[in-house]
Amino acid sequence: MPLVTTTEMFKKAYDGGYAVGAFNVNNMEIIQGITEAAGELKAPVILQVSKGARAYANHTYLVKLVEAAVIENPEIPIALHLDHGDSFELCKSCIDGGFTSVMIDASSKPYEENIALTRKVVEYAHDHGVVVEAELGTLAGVEDEVSVDADKAMYTHPEEVVDFATRTGCDSLAIAIGTSHGAYKFKPGTKPQLRFDVLEECAKQLPGFPIVLHGSSSVPQEFVAEINKYGGNMPGAIGIPEEQLRQAARSAVCKINIDSDIRLAMTAVIRKYFAEHPDHFDPRQYLKPARQAVKDMVAHKIVDVLGCNGKA
Numbered sequence: 001m002p003l004v005t006t007t008e009m010f011k012k013a014y015d016g017g018y019a020v021g022a023f024n025v026n027n028m029e030i031i032q033g034i035t036e037a038a039g040e041l042k043a044p045v046i047l048q049v050s051k052g053a054r055a056y057a058n059h060t061y062l063v064k065l066v067e068a069a070v071i072e073n074p075e076i077p078i079a080l081h082l083d084h085g086d087s088f089e090l091c092k093s094c095i096d097g098g099f100t101s102v103m104i105d106a107s108s109k110p111y112e113e114n115i116a117l118t119r120k121v122v123e124y125a126h127d128h129g130v131v132v133e134a135e136l137g138t139l140a141g142v143e144d145e146v147s148v149d150a151d152k153a154m155y156t157h158p159e160e161v162v163d164f165a166t167r168t169g170c171d172s173l174a175i176a177i178g179t180s181h182g183a184y185k186f187k188p189g190t191k192p193q194l195r196f197d198v199l200e201e202c203a204k205q206l207p208g209f210p211i212v213l214h215g216s217s218s219v220p221q222e223f224v225a226e227i228n229k230y231g232g233n234m235p236g237a238i239g240i241p242e243e244q245l246r247q248a249a250r251s252a253v254c255k256i257n258i259d260s261d262i263r264l265a266m267t268a269v270i271r272k273y274f275a276e277h278p279d280h281f282d283p284r285q286y287l288k289p290a291r292q293a294v295k296d297m298v299a300h301k302i303v304d305v306l307g308c309n310g311k312a
Ligand SMILES: O=C(CO)COP(=O)(O)O
Pocket: 024, 083, 084, 180, 181, 182, 183, 213, 214, 215, 216, 217, 218, 257, 258, 259, 260, 261
């Protein structure tokens, strides 16, 4: 099947009590690892491209690689999504350039400006058959090149979500409940805990509406240990406990974003490979196990965390 929007995926995920994985893509090996796992497990999947990914790999290369993945995996629905679009122009360029979904993240702007910009993107997107994810609340960590302190992060105000969703017409909403971007989500020694009360209140206000969780890598400690063992230096890297992601996936959360775990999986394998094979210099030799590590990690998320296997 051709690239799809997330509309049908989210409806099924909402009703079925599971979530669809949204994985960030930056090169061929990442796209292959993710889609081979999703294809074999008959799972719907969202491939998302950040502004940084587009700057790194070029829009056309990424779209064509994703189109190749669609041809190679005809039995699963695949959506191509812009992650953290920060302007109307960037969203328009992706809508015009073949994406089926875009995020406009104006969450760092004042509330009324967030609404106005999101509304503008929604109008253009819907005219072109593309769906829109918006965001309310501020995630801790590094977002939009703004670094937000964990204790200054702003949880989404549930009393705003109906007004926001109604006035913008967005198709899904990313909320802040204590997740954050990157590999250092919680201070060592503190207990990682998402605010499920905030999530439940948002879901109650917007029955049937798909909620999105950003910053949802679990930062598997075996990857961190391998990285540190083979010359890396990532002390105190901590992610979201998978049990809490499972709980979120069963709720109104229909899309769970994972990028850092891809980076960690590849880096761990490549560091080990370099340490064990100092004489090798063919990139295929270390990118092949790195791609396999992405595939294994994604398969684990699909089956053991998201619950979207067999839902294609
Ligand atoms: O939210 C993300 C992409 O938008 C990715 O989050 P992680 O850094 O937790 O993987």
